[in-house]
Amino acid sequence: xxxxxPVKVVSPDRPQKVxxxxxxxxxxxxxxxxxxxxxxGLTYWFGQPIAFVPPGTVAQRGARxxxxxxxxDILIAPAxxxxxxxxxxxxxxxxxxxxxxxxxxxxxxxxTLLLVIVVTHVKLRGVWSLVxxxxxxxxxxxxxxxxxxxxxxxxIRYIDIHINAFGYLSISLFLFxxxxxxxxxxxxxxxxxxxxxxLRVRKAIGEGEKVxxxxxxxxxxxxxxxxxxxxxxxxxxxxxxxxxxxxxxQIEMPNVFGxxxxxxxxxxxxxxxxxTKGR
Numbered sequence: 685x686x687x688x689x690p691v692k693v694v695s696p697d698r699p700q701k702v703x704x705x706x707x708x709x710x711x712x713x714x715x716x717x718x719x720x721x722x723x724x725g726l727t728y729w730f731g732q733p734i735a736f737v738p739p740g741t742v743a744q745r746g747a748r749x750x751x752x753x754x755x756x757d758i759l760i761a762p763a764x765x766x767x768x769x770x771x772x773x774x775x776x777x778x779x780x781x782x783x784x785x786x787x788x789x790x791x792x793x794x795x796t797l798l799l800v801i802v803v804t805h806v807k808l809r810g811v812w813s814l815v816x817x818x819x820x821x822x823x824x825x826x827x828x829x830x831x832x833x834x835x836x837x838x839x840i841r842y843i844d845i846h847i848n849a850f851g852y853l854s855i856s857l858f859l860f861x862x863x864x865x866x867x868x869x870x871x872x873x874x875x876x877x878x879x880x881x882x883l884r885v886r887k888a889i890g891e892g893e894k895v896x897x898x899x900x901x902x903x904x905x906x907x908x909x910x911x912x913x914x915x916x917x918x919x920x921x922x923x924x925x926x927x928x929x930x931x932x933x934q935i936e937m938p939n940v941f942g943x944x945x946x947x948x949x950x951x952x953x954x955x956x957x958x959x960t961k962g963r
Contacts, residue, residue: 702949704876704923707939709804710866712916717863719796720856723789728849733779738765781848787837788828790845793852795824803912817911876925876937878950883927885935898954900928905943917941 740762746755761767768777784790799821827833837843870889877884883896906922913920921944923937940946 700880702878702946702953704878704937704940704943704946705872706874706876706937707871707920707941708866709939710863711871711920711939711941712804712912713800713859714863715796715916716793716800717856717859719793720852720859723793723847724849724852724856727784727789727847727852728782731782731784731849734781734783734848735759735779736768736777737761738767740765781850783846783848786831787833787845788831789852790847791833791837792824792828793847794845795821800916803909803916807909818915876935878953880953880956883925887935896927896933897929901954902926902928903947903950905947919944923947 737759738761742760743757744760745757747758748755749758799817803817827836837845873886873889875886878898881898883898883901885894885896886892887894902925904924904926906924917939918941920939920941923940923943925935925937927933927935
């Protein structure tokens with residue numbers, strides 16, 4: 685009678701592999717397409733059709749037009765400067781693009797663009813950087829809610845920020861698709877994979893993997909920029925790994941998502957290696 689073959693049961697809490705993906709700074713650009721989609725919806729629902737007129741066109745209120753009952757507000761093109769023609773020379777282009785009368789959506793979107801550029805390209809450290817950026821964002825939205833941007837820009841003169849609904853939609857859709865491709869495809873081509881006793885690293889697209897021994901490794905997590913890491917990155921952090929041995933290296937992995945949970949699993953692996961080594 686043959687003896688039963690022993691079966692090794694692996695605890696579900698015991699990590700077998702931990703993958704760390706380094707995202708590009710484009711990961712933090714999600715507010716731009718999110719706000720753009722919102723502004724596209726607001727502009728479409730609350731906007732009005734716009735007309736393209738030649739320079740020198742003047743508006744006149746309460747004009748009487750032959751064949752039309754009652755006074756009407758009209759636009760009068762200058763002599764020799766007709767309105768924009770349609771597909772046929774005898775047809776005029778009818779207003780179809782929708783745009784808000786107010787500057788509020790354009791100002792909010794433009795301020796979002798400027799803040800995202802600053803946050804992703806300038807390293808801001810400490811709580812004060814977070815306070816300043818949050819204050820700027822909150823002030824922009826608050827002035828828009830109370831309709832104060834139009835008087836402010838009117839007092840400056842010659843400054844208007846207007847984008848039609850399809851403009852918001854096309855820009856936001858392009859950024860959203862590009863963001864998805866980067867997040868789901870290209871970012872995952874640069875990674876660290878921790879397995880039992882080994883670290884596999886690929887730092888650039890098209891570059892071969894490098895393999896290191898995990899024993900003696902030191903990990904350093906950086907979360908200096910509170911606005912970028914906490915608010916835009918939902919808890920991302922930059923990671924530095926110091927390898928050991930004769931060919932010791934310092935490996936930088938910026939913009940890692942969910943780094944706290946992953947480092948806890950890696951530490952479990954290292955503890956098990958030390959226990960195995962000590963036996």
